[in-house]
Amino acid sequence: MTGLAFLIPVALLMGLTGLAAFFWSLRNGQFEDLDGAAARILIDDEELPVERKGERG
Amino acid sequence: MASAPPLTQSESIETTTLVVPGMHCASCMGKVERALGALPGVQSARVNLTARQVNVAHDAALGVPDLVGALVAIGFPSQPRVEDLAPPPSAVKPLLAPLAVAGFACMNVMLLSVSIWSGAEGSTRDLFHLLSAAIGIPAILYAGRVFFASAWGALRHGRTNMDVPISIGVILATGLSLYETLTHGAEAWFDGTLMLLLFLLAGRVLDAMMRDRARAGVDALLRQAAPGAMVVAKGAVDWVSARDLLPGMVMRVASGERLAADGEIVSGNSRFDRSLLTGESAAVPVAQGDAVHAGMLNMDAPVDVRVTAAGCDTTLAEIARTMEAAGQHRSTYVRIADRASRLYAPAVHTLAALTFIGWMIAGAGAYESLKIAIAVLIITCPCALGLAVPVAQVVAAGALMRRGIMVKDGSAMERMARIDRALLDKTGTLTLGRPTPDPQALDALPAQAAQVALALASHSRHPLSRALVEALGARGVTAAELTQVEEVAGQGVHALWHGGPVALRRPDGPTGGMASALDIEGMPLRLILFADRLRPDADLALNWMRAMGVEPSILSGDAMAAVAEVARATHMTAQGAASPADKLEAIQRLQGAGHHVLMAGDGLNDGPALAAAHASIAPGTASDVGRQAADFVFLSDSLMAIPRAMAASRATMRVVRQNFVLAIGYNVLAVPMAMAGLVTPLIAAVAMSTSSLIVIGNSLRLAMAAREPKA
Numbered sequence: 173m174t175g176l177a178f179l180i181p182v183a184l185l186m187g188l189t190g191l192a193a194f195f196w197s198l199r200n201g202q203f204e205d206l207d208g209a210a211a212r213i214l215i216d217d218e219e220l221p222v223e224r225k226g227e228r229g
Numbered sequence: 230m231a232s233a234p235p236l237t238q239s240e241s242i243e244t245t246t247l248v249v250p251g252m253h254c255a256s257c258m259g260k261v262e263r264a265l266g267a268l269p270g271v272q273s274a275r276v277n278l279t280a281r282q283v284n285v286a287h288d289a290a291l292g293v294p295d296l297v298g299a300l301v302a303i304g305f306p307s308q309p310r311v312e313d314l315a316p317p318p319s320a321v322k323p324l325l326a327p328l329a330v331a332g333f334a335c336m337n338v339m340l341l342s343v344s345i346w347s348g349a350e351g352s353t354r355d356l357f358h359l360l361s362a363a364i365g366i367p368a369i370l371y372a373g374r375v376f377f378a379s380a381w382g383a384l385r386h387g388r389t390n391m392d393v394p395i396s397i398g399v400i401l402a403t404g405l406s407l408y409e410t411l412t413h414g415a416e417a418w419f420d421g422t423l424m425l426l427l428f429l430l431a432g433r434v435l436d437a438m439m440r441d442r443a444r445a446g447v448d449a450l451l452r453q454a455a456p457g458a459m460v461v462a463k464g465a466v467d468w469v470s471a472r473d474l475l476p477g478m479v480m481r482v483a484s485g486e487r488l489a490a491d492g493e494i495v496s497g498n499s500r501f502d503r504s505l506l507t508g509e510s511a512a513v514p515v516a517q518g519d520a521v522h523a524g525m526l527n528m529d530a531p532v533d534v535r536v537t538a539a540g541c542d543t544t545l546a547e548i549a550r551t552m553e554a555a556g557q558h559r560s561t562y563v564r565i566a567d568r569a570s571r572l573y574a575p576a577v578h579t580l581a582a583l584t585f586i587g588w589m590i591a592g593a594g595a596y597e598s599l600k601i602a603i604a605v606l607i608i609t610c611p612c613a614l615g616l617a618v619p620v621a622q623v624v625a626a627g628a629l630m631r632r633g634i635m636v637k638d639g640s641a642m643e644r645m646a647r648i649d650r651a652l653l654d655k656t657g658t659l660t661l662g663r664p665t666p667d668p669q670a671l672d673a674l675p676a677q678a679a680q681v682a683l684a685l686a687s688h689s690r691h692p693l694s695r696a697l698v699e700a701l702g703a704r705g706v707t708a709a710e711l712t713q714v715e716e717v718a719g720q721g722v723h724a725l726w727h728g729g730p731v732a733l734r735r736p737d738g739p740t741g742g743m744a745s746a747l748d749i750e751g752m753p754l755r756l757i758l759f760a761d762r763l764r765p766d767a768d769l770a771l772n773w774m775r776a777m778g779v780e781p782s783i784l785s786g787d788a789m790a791a792v793a794e795v796a797r798a799t800h801m802t803a804q805g806a807a808s809p810a811d812k813l814e815a816i817q818r819l820q821g822a823g824h825h826v827l828m829a830g831d832g833l834n835d836g837p838a839l840a841a842a843h844a845s846i847a848p849g850t851a852s853d854v855g856r857q858a859a860d861f862v863f864l865s866d867s868l869m870a871i872p873r874a875m876a877a878s879r880a881t882m883r884v885v886r887q888n889f890v891l892a893i894g895y896n897v898l899a900v901p902m903a904m905a906g907l908v909t910p911l912i913a914a915v916a917m918s919t920s921s922l923i924v925i926g927n928s929l930r931l932a933m934a935a936r937e938p939k940a
Contacts, residue, residue: 176353183340184337184360184364187333187336190333191329191333195326195329198322198325203325204277205278205279207278207279208276208278208279211254211258212255213255214255214256215255215256215259
């Protein structure tokens, strides 16, 4: 029983932390551009030669 | 969103938003951000791919033309965002926070409930109930606001909707659970109530996501329309936006530009393409004194046009007014989910009331009877029903979107599914609406000649030259090196290649259509014919429509001879030379005969018809009026998009009906148990989640909805 008294608050606190983190990201505009966020991981950082024609579908 | 860094230097920083419709992938994003970032004076550039736009923070000294020029240089045409078109409020954002709260509370309360179901007794059970109440009640109040507000709005106007039974069920269940908790009762329903809210909110979010997505796509297209003209004043030429054009101003319209206002030609001779206004495929010659209208495309040479009407006096605005009148009936269409809830809500409430009365008569006492009646309300709450429609429509819309077809909203699919007649505009809908070079003539070009042709054409903005660049580029031709390139308006492009003169110019004699002559010293003169061709797969698409029992026919504003030619090629009946009013009348006649009519069109002249038809589809190349009026917009060249949208809509409605059967079937099983007082919170939770998962699983089969039928 003492275990419970300790574990339940811990569980709730962790859940609330997650919820708070979600709210923070919502305020921070991280849900503004979901498609872009998905695509950004594919952007190469090194400078590509931009002079390639006919690449756009 | 990138925000400008704090101002440290004396330079003032401006933020500009450019709309770049051509972006669609990570590589595009990288190119655009790098190209802008490389400009001196640009602080930061951040792309928003969903909205197809880029926010640039830059020194005030750097003008918008510099930014646009930098993007054109890497092949992305762009326009500054029209400011008065504020971004439409997202439908998803206000729902995300309630969804998160419902999810968090549902999981934690479920965890506590599992321990109670496993046999927690006495003070432990009371503690867990109290904790559930402490988490649940604020969460229910916060996450339920969406439904309470909507239900209250409906009740205030003496109407009812799906949210009324939901709200009543949620409020009663919460009140009962709180009473049970405070009186050390054995059962509380916080878990079921929260799960219900979670599933319903998930359905709402999916529905909103579909609307947001389609709107973002369509908005990017809409904001592309070139709203303005170069105005000649006191010897200087300035860009004036369409809104600020006044009668009396003189516009200088280059070849390849569309008119932004009605006017009359002051100087210059050219030919104008009126297809967007009237559907005519043949360009009309214009000379000094001729009247021209907004939306016409200048084909040959630059002309000066004096504005006679702008804004709400134009032909364009006239058509827009007709459209508004024609589109009235659309707003009266009732979504299938609302139709279902009209039957559903009274049935559920009657059942709950009967249960209460029945147990009272049986002598169970008011408290016991109320408890069982509330259990009936919770178990019948339209959890699976709330998911039945949106999940199916979102999955199908996603499948269509991957094929380049954008759906404006769910009701469009519901209306599209019932279509049994299709009317197709000719120019720009059945055909590509732009001249394309004869493939045989391109095949016959020697490699070097093709390279020269591409190089010459790339220096001109003439529609034929642009079509040639596109066609040769698609064949992988690279441009030759030219020197001393000069374009003579209305004549062609001349240059030197290896020291010899070369030219892409107007043919010497009449050619019976549109053509360019390629003149290279030391080679025979070559003629490249251009024509507005049928879209690829036209036959396949029309046969697919007929196989679905939809009779297609042509309804065009073009001259009868041109329409007849296409009608023969596609084996369709046709009505030609139709004015916008004729088109509207043709649709209303068919509707009067009990048909459900689909209109496919692209021009301004199709606007009223697109608005009046039961469902409408327009190509992405359509006029902005057409794109706004249409339910579906397709981006591919192939005509297959039209039957594809039809087939997917029909498949969606089949699945929606199955979902209703599944959801109601579950209720048929669960309600007798609930009325008998046998349903515990555990059974309610299991039944609710299972029925929702079955509905979702059934809807996921639509991921393949946009495929062609097996030939």
